[in-house]
Amino acid sequence: MTVYIMCFILFLVGLYGVLTRRNMIKIVIGFSIMEFSCFLFLAMIGYIENGLAPILKEEMENPVYVDPLPQAMVLTAIVIGLATTALLLAIAIRIYKKYGTFDIRKVNELKG
Amino acid sequence: MELIPALYIILPLLGAFLIPIVGHFVKGFQKTLSVLITLFLVVYSVWFYVVGYDAPAVTKVGGWEAVKGIPIAIYLVYDGLSAFILLTVNLIAFLSTFYAMGYIKRFTAENNFYALLCLMIAGMNGVVLSGDIFNIYVFLEIAVIASYALVAFGTEKRELEASFKYQVLGGIASLLILFAVGLLYWQTQTLNLADISAILQYEDQSTALIFTEVLLIVGFGLKAAMIPFHAWLPDAHSSAPSPISAMLSGVLIKAVGVYALIRLFFNIFTITYELTLVIIVLGTLSMVIGVLLAIGQWDLKRLLAYHSISQMGYVVIGVGIGMMIIFEDGNRTVAALSIAGGLFHLINHAVFKGLLFLDAGAIEYLAGTRNLKELGGLSRKMPVTSSTSLGASMAISGVPPFNGFFSKLLIIIAAVRAEFYLLAALAVFVNFVTLGSFMKFIRYAFFNLKESGVSLIKLRLPFSMKFSMITMVILCVLMSLMVFPFFREILLNPAVDVLMNTGEYASKIIGS
DSSP, X not given: OHHHHHHHHHHHHHHHHHHHOOBHHHHHHHHXXXXXXXXXXXXXXXXXXXXXXXXXXXXXXXXXXXXXXXXXXXXXXXHHHXXXXXXXXXXXXXXXXXXXXXXXGGOOOOOO | OOOOTTHHHHXXXXXXXXXXXXXXXXXXXXXXXXXXXXXXXXXXXXXXXXHXXXXXXXXXXXXXXXXXXXXXXXXXXXXXXXXXXXXXXXXXXXXXXXXXXXXXXXXXXXHHHHHHHHHHHHHHHHHHHBOBHHHHHHHHHHHHHHHHHHHGGGOSHHHHHHHHHHHHHHHHHHHHXXXXXXXXXXXXXXXXXXXXXXXXTTSXXXXXXXXXXXXXXXXXXXXXTOGGGOTTHHHHHHHSOHHHHHHIIIIIIIIIIIHHHHHIIIIISOOOHHHHXXXXXXXXXXXXXXXXXXXXXXXXXXXXXXXXHHHHHHHHHHHHHHHHHHHHTOOHHHHHHHHHHHXXXXXXXXXXXXXXXXXXXXXXXXXXXXXXXXXOOHHHHOHHHHHHHHHHHHHHTTOTTSHHHHHHHHHHHHHHHTTOHHHHHHHHHHHHHHHHHHHHHHIIIIIOOOSSOOOOSOSXXXXXXXXXXXXXXXXXXXXXXXXXXXXXXXXXXXXXXXXXXXXXXXXXXXXX
């Protein structure tokens, strides 16, 4: 159970980073921490004590496998996370070119 | 002709793939292909409403049959509710794409625009069709990543800022949803919605399950911009190019936000009192605060964006009241009336809010500004825009015989009959504030003559823009017909039935 709670604490660390940092790059880093805590959680729910990699071999009798489905989910989620992070960084760089700063407080054209 | 639900995903994805490659060499390819795809999907949706189909039509991707009653393949489910939302999504998508043909000329990268638009449509159709919770997450990400890029399409200061804000908040929402998907898989050992529903029916509300539900409400609430989670919406919806604003406000917040909430909390989880209360409170807050925030806005598109929050509140309370009555085992006719009102308002809002954003785009296209203080006296110079805006404004503020009147009437009647008097009074009050707010828009934009007058930077609207606007204003009137029994029987009732018979979803789909 402790590992799952640690995982959630990691999620909250990332959320804290996103909410309190002023630098856009640091916000993206906080976001990535949140993302990876999710991936870690998904990978852990499929883990079975002393489980083997889920590959069928003939000579083994009644083997215990880890659950392969969360692993497939994590792979998909990592690819999606890559796209999100890349887009975030691309937008951050474009903002830097327009405003000349990474400080989120100075990027405040929109109000109301 | 057999119903193939996968076409709704395959065709726009194919378009998104072909447009950047072929569009590079063939002139006009991107417009023609995206308009043809969306038109085909509208016709396809309408066709199956006319000829009927065996509900629910289930496609098992890869052809893997269930083993011992446990589904293995990823399911695509086309039932009454999906069909209704798909019709809304593809109708608005077609009209926006057609409008964009004339509008988007002022941007340079036309290929990228149409490719991203097709990707967004594919994502939304995927969310609506998917019968697998992880698949919902994947398609949701496809739709919202495309929308992040489309919001930043102008690449000016405001657009980039709005897109960054939207991405951070949308990203947090997506991660909360992913976390909830993990938790659900942990508890039920399955991802199939019908299977989850069948397993959860026999389980008590554990703490873990309540935590999952809260994560899902926050996640999808952020996507649907319900009131404490609304901060990104006015920026993102007002910064995007107008056809995209129409798509975002008209269908994206519904398909990936409200639809997912409704589907999960009606058909998957057991309805509980606390959950229903949270949903009704969120809806009421959105309805009231959204309209109050809209009062002080002078930027036309921001004003419309705040009204989107408010109008989505109507949809949510309509559905929420139905949920409460189902939980209390009350009068099922009233519950059905309330849910029908909510869904009816959903499609109505897609049409009139889409039209209002297209009008805002037309004003910006001709006058070069969308600040209401600088506009004025446009009614002579822009007859099409001013008459369609007037129609849409009357529809959104509930003036008969436009469609908005009937859907709001259904919700208010249901609220009174279910003895939610405060909600009914608030709904009427919000409607009058909306009316006032839109009278301000009409007056300042079209009638308030100034000495200098606003000078137009272009003289004529392209045909494609006029066509979409006129079609939508006609739809605004025609859709009032849905209140009459014959049309209600065809369009609304299949969707309402899916929500009313909460437990049947699982048995029907696993049995098929």
